[in-house]
Amino acid sequence: MSGIQSLKIGVSGVRGIVGQSLTPQLVVGFAEAFGTYLDGGVVVIGRDPRPSGEMIRDALIGGLLSTGCSVIDVGVCPTPTMQHAVVDLGADGGIGITASHHPAGWNALKFCREDGVFLNEHQAEELLSVYHQGAFVLRGSDELGRVGRDEGAINRHLTKVLMSVDREAIAALAPRVVVDSVNGAGADCAEGLLQKMGCDVVAINDVPTGHFPRDPEPIPENLGQLCAAVLQYGADIGFGQDADGDRLSVVSAEGVAIGEEFTLAFAADVMAERGPGTLVTNLSTSRMIDEVAERHGCTVMRSRVGEVNVAETMMAEGAIGGGEGNGGVIDPKLHHCRDNLAAMALILQGMARRRVSVAEWAASFRPSAIIKDRVPCRAGHTQRAVLALQRHYEGREMDRTEGVKVFFEDGAWLHARPSNTEPIIRVIAEADDSPTARELCDEAMRVVAEAVA
């Protein structure tokens, strides 16, 4: 992929390939735009351990200081830790330097506001307008901000998670846990948290070098090493993290990667005990959360895809739990951010209190298969594709909030939506079994392909 084509500037931030499209000049420009957008104040920055993180951090600091912002650098940490620090330190905004599940050559900036939640679509548009106008407010040398370090962010985050969980129950179970941190930002703190909760921890890929030994997206096909380690060490559970600690996947004691959809299902099953109340997830997430809601007398609300959309819906509804089916769990008792530490704590508490294994817990849900696929589709053709799908499925129950979601018999569904970050249409289907889900996907993909041909 050429440098020019790799650059993504959009509502979810700025992403590109280092050495090609993600240049220090671009980072400086966005730092100045963000500083201008905030009109000064304090900005917290954190990064995952990718080798390009320091170069980008330096460019960010230079740009932010020049707009009069002061910077508090929390160093290498999970993205949720940075989001916590924004609130803890009373900052005016935050920037995460991480391309989360993308390969090591990528990096990205993610902007968040004073409540530690990412900019929503409108705010991101405002920031982009400032960036594109290019009229940044630069301060003279007597009005420049200052740089500070905060070494305590991870510990504060750990403490909050520990305080929120039933440590006694977990310690009594004393589960053996293997955690695969993909040499990412979550390496040290995950191990620390699990130990403090009384787990017997085996950590693999636990040196935060930013050199990823596997694809950092925590989906089953990337977790072979973790599955083997769970079997080898006779562990009760395995946790697979992404590079910046906001997506988590679970492996059973039998060494089976049960899929990232179960992460939210399990965590929601525990958060729903706080109910009755509202659980929030996005349109593309498994129906398992509906089962959770039924068990606990809760209701489910579905937002458009994207962490900020789920978070804002949760805040508006006063939700008791939420997250996304990609393995991102949001515990509103702690913060409206996707947080692997919170997810691990919730899941282990659930196992400990229920005295269930991962496999047993998974089996408590109606059997379900979810297929995630994609069809190439230029941005200019997305509406044509969506309209073709709506016509094709006319007569069926449909949700048109984002792309189109179609509901079928037996609780099966199909969601097709244009990606925010790539020239594709994402097609997700869930059904009782894999062939059915596959069939639903294939049908939708044929419709899209024909529509855009």
Add this chain to the structure above:
Amino acid sequence: MSTDVSRPLKITIAGVRGVVGETLTPDLLVNFSQAFGTWTGAGRVLVSRDTRPSGVMVAPCVCSGLTAAGCEVVDLGVCPTAALQLAVRSSDAVGGIAITAGHNDASWNALKFFREDGIYLNPKQAEELLNVYHQKEFAKARWDELRPVGRDDDAGRRHLEAVLAQLDVEAIGAAGLKIAVDCANGACSEFTPAFLERLGCEVVAINDDPELPFPHEPRPTPPNLSQLRALVRAAGADAGFAHDADGDRLGVVTEEGEAPGEEYTLCLGAEMVLGRGDPGPVVTNLSTTMAVDDVARKYGREVIRTGIGQVFIAESAVNYAAAIAGEGSGGIVFPKINYAHDSIAALGHIVALMAERGQPLSALIADIPRYTIVKREVVCPPQRAYSVLEELRRGLEAPWADEINLDDGVKLIGEDRWVHIRVSLTEPRIRVIAEADARGLAMDLADEYVRRTERLL
């Protein structure tokens, strides 16, 4: 021309200099640093800064641009520029960047670029760098070629050791001198008091807190020395010395509290170095006092005059194997240490001279012929500067002048006086410097050429 002439940005062979918040933007800094990293290639590059507050903003921009180009950056933190130059020269580094606007006030900052021998870029090299900068086709390292920024907190100390090695520390200590020093809260703040203590001097230091703002313009010229002069008198010190912000220029105050002018710094340094028998000529620039010729003559040495710019002094010092080099601004090069303008080394050698001769500083200065040097300047839009000089050259005639030097601007040289008109490298100004053995004559000479220059604008 519609260009805003007051826009404070100067991109010259002396580096990139501008006002923070106006012209010296992070974008410019990243671009120049990445251009420099492209020019040096992906080797080790050392970075230092002076104490001005904007250094904290500039340094990460520089590190980021260099790193992106594939360089391995080593951050020396706050230290004199001479210490950076020494560290570059005595290591395998391929270059260095000093973040300092020298004697400019705190609203300014600048990048000064050094090549692998620790000397500034010469005009041809600077032009190459500018071509890279303007073409904007920078080297971009792949993500797995990026190298973390290293730290070296020891460069300042190593520099002090290198200076001390050239001095007779015992003899200086035996003289029991009391020395006042004004560090302007600049890069020498943490080094000079310790250096003087190592020399066995009693130290009275002011403005030696690098966290505080510049107490006055960090240019060690007499108008900025009133505090130091009062201190010397009050403390009964044997001498007072004033640094600029990054430790390349030195100002001198006698035990009587008088500031004879920064032109004497080179003369005193030359007395020491030539007197102890270091071989070679004296190198200085066209704008520096005739007293240098007198000192050189006393020791039978030649004086080599160069254009204005530290690189010309340093390169000539190398080429002519000079005993000492420097300029009337108070920046002195001691080739045995390094080819850098080095105010700590200058201070050390003048203290050594006092100890060796056993004379008060005022007497040492009295031995040097006294001229009056008048430095004036005319604000001139940068886009007119060279054409004004060209026009000035055409109408030149002076009955007293028996030599006209056109190496850098124009210099008329007579038996007992000279006047030098040139374009400033660092500011949008034309400088007029005149010297004569009588004060009135020097003033008249300077006035005349200021008027002539102004008429052309």
